[in-house]
Amino acid sequence: MTANMPDMPPIERLHHWAYKCRDGEETRHFYEDILGLPLVHVIRADSVPSTGQCDPYVHLFFGMPDGSAVAFFDLGDNQAADLSPNSPSWCNHMALHMNSVDEVLQAKSRLEAHGVHVIGPTDHKFVQSIYFFDPNGYRLELTHELADEEADYIARARASARTELDAWTEEKRAAAA
Numbered sequence: 001m002t003a004n005m006p007d008m009p010p011i012e013r014l015h016h017w018a019y020k021c022r023d024g025e026e027t028r029h030f031y032e033d034i035l036g037l038p039l040v041h042v043i044r045a046d047s048v049p050s051t052g053q054c055d056p057y058v059h060l061f062f063g064m065p066d067g068s069a070v071a072f073f074d075l076g077d078n079q080a081a082d083l084s085p086n087s088p089s090w091c092n093h094m095a096l097h098m099n100s101v102d103e104v105l106q107a108k109s110r111l112e113a114h115g116v117h118v119i120g121p122t123d124h125k126f127v128q129s130i131y132f133f134d135p136n137g138y139r140l141e142l143t144h145e146l147a148d149e150e151a152d153y154i155a156r157a158r159a160s161a162r163t164e165l166d167a168w169t170e171e172k173r174a175a176a177a
Contacts, residue, residue: 016069020081021136024074037062080136093139101128126153
């Protein structure tokens with residue numbers, strides 16, 4: 001770090017992560033009625049405060065117990081966002097933590113009862129997860145850590161994270177050369 005650079009204060013938690021949605025009510029139904037995340041805030045505006053652009057929207061926030069939220073913008077055009085054409089559909093996703101593997105399995109049953117196609121449970125050796133898509137085409141993961149494996153796995157992963165990334169970066173450079 002440069003001596004003249006101020007220290008970065010700690011980032012405490014996720015406030016919200018926002019996506020474009022096709023339809024606010026369709027999205028509300030899925031996140032509130034099916035997933036059980038309450039609609040906690042709606043902002044309706046004709047211009048974007050951060051840019052000043054005239055672009056009417058409704059901003060929806062679905063709250064989680066830790067105070068974080070999943071949020072959406074309904075721009076009134078009835079179009080879902082274009083998903084990344086250079087990424088496979090499994091790549092970009094949001095993982096949400098649940099209190100137990102039993103709750104993950106209960107959520108799977110509920111989603112399937114609502115006609116949602118669910119993949120899993122998938123055993124990642126340290127977490128159990130299910131995967132599905134919301135009405136906007138966004139992939140979601142519901143997951144829970146496996147208590148017996150969690151602490152040891154996380155400690156090993158943390159200790160080797162930078163070394164693993166450095167090795168991957170070097171392999172990419174070598175392949176590109």
